[in-house]
Amino acid sequence: MDPRVVHRLRCPVCAEPLTETTAGTARALRCPRRHSFDVARQGYVNLLAGRAPHSGDSAEMVAARADFLAAGHYDAIAAALAATARQIRYAAPPPDRHAAPHTLCSAATHAAAPDGETCCADGCRAKAANQRVGPQAPSTPGAPSTPGATEQLRDGDAYPLVVDAGAGTGWYLAAVLAALPDAVGLALDVSKPALRRAARAHPRAAAALADTWQRLPLADASAALLLNVFAPRNGAEFHRVLDPAGALLVVTPAEDHLAELVDALDLLRVDPAKADRVAGSLAGHFTEESVTVHRTRLALSRPAVATLVGMGPSAWHTDPDRLAARIAALPEPVGVTLAVRLGVHRPR
Incomplete structure (x- = not known):
């Protein structure tokens, strides 16, 4: 499933975030509490709580x-x-990313910032402002490679x-x-x-x-x-x-x-x-x-x-x-x- 959509989905049981996992040809969405939801062969996922x-x-x-x-x-x-x-x-x-850079950051982007470069609060301009979610995102050294690391992106x-x-x-x-x-x-x-x-x-x-x-x-x-x-x-x-x-x-x-x-x-x-x-x-x-x-x-x-x-x-x-x-x-x-x-x- 499109990771840009998956990172906005929530577990119907506990409301925790979901991530996609693959084992062979089987795919599923799972949450941190181990609730699992199979992705059907036709591409949709069953997210009913009951x-x-x-x-x-x-x-x-x-x-x-x-x-x-x-x-x-x-x-x-x-x-x-x-x-x-x-x-x-x-x-x-469009939203002014420079006006509220903290909405574009997460712990992962902060930890990945090179020495001498900030990625949150008032100093988060060059790096986070240019970051995009999903497989089309430009590759930036030290930046996260998955949408999960940019969970706080405004929708x-x-x-x-x-x-x-x-x-x-x-x-x-x-x-x-x-x-x-x-x-x-x-x-x-x-x-x-x-x-x-x-x-x-x-x-x-x-x-x-x-x-x-x-x-x-x-x-x-x-x-x-x-x-x-x-x-x-x-x-x-x-x-x-x-x-x-x-x-x-x-x-x-x-x-x-x-x-x-x-x-x-x-x-x-x-x-x-x-x-x-x-x-x-x-x-x-x-x-x-x-x-x-x-x-x-x-x-x-x-x-x-x-x-x-x-x-x-x-x-x-x-x-x-x-x-x-x-x-x-x-x-x-x-x-x-x-x-x-x-x-x-x-x-x-």
Whole structure:
């Protein structure tokens, strides 16, 4: 797994830092108290503290979602997220490393400093100010060679961490990382079939099995940006892991989202009080800074409609034979409204 992500992960049992170890072809993340978590062959790590209360999206639902997204039908959502993330990330000047050099130091960098050169407090300018985390870091004589030695790097500094809570296949996370070339990403989901895809969604993304209703396996203030797209929201945990200067981007369906299919196929309807429920789930932890509605028209084939229904919650609540008959009766192409709300929330 990407070491720039691993050093921000925390043991779900004791909250200690994790490091990756390798024995032959087996990889695992371990903490100082010897709790160990295997990295699956597909690249994701299981960081559940116990058994998950549910298994998340099935393999069939995940496959349907991957096909539908790959066809570009929800590109408007990905583009809106990427544009918003880029605007947030670069709206303020980068952190002044010279103003607070102590945030870039650790005991390891201090011990490794050559005679006559300081690396912390007021004297830490030349060495620590130029240090970066991860395998792309320039090699400096006497400097640490692993991200663990720069644990105290501010999360908004060299490699901002973008966390997608309820990431599914990691498709939206990949779009945001493409827009932020200096960021790394972490996909969190409870579905193993989804994480198998999320682990390969982007070269700078890692993936972990985690239940967003539990304590997230991340250090405090470790994320520069949180994504939450059609997924549950844990306001208290989102607030804990998000940097005070960071932002939470929440995408939820507007009331007329997929309205034509809802009426024709008798699908689950969007709760009219959805916006109020979102606000309630984040109350006390976040303030909504802005909200934009993104609306466009889709022209779908009948197979695409079937795929769309199969990737969402209606897949659990609709009789398959009745649904197939109703889809077959639709005029083609099927005109469908895509309508979502994108809210930018700041920590209180």
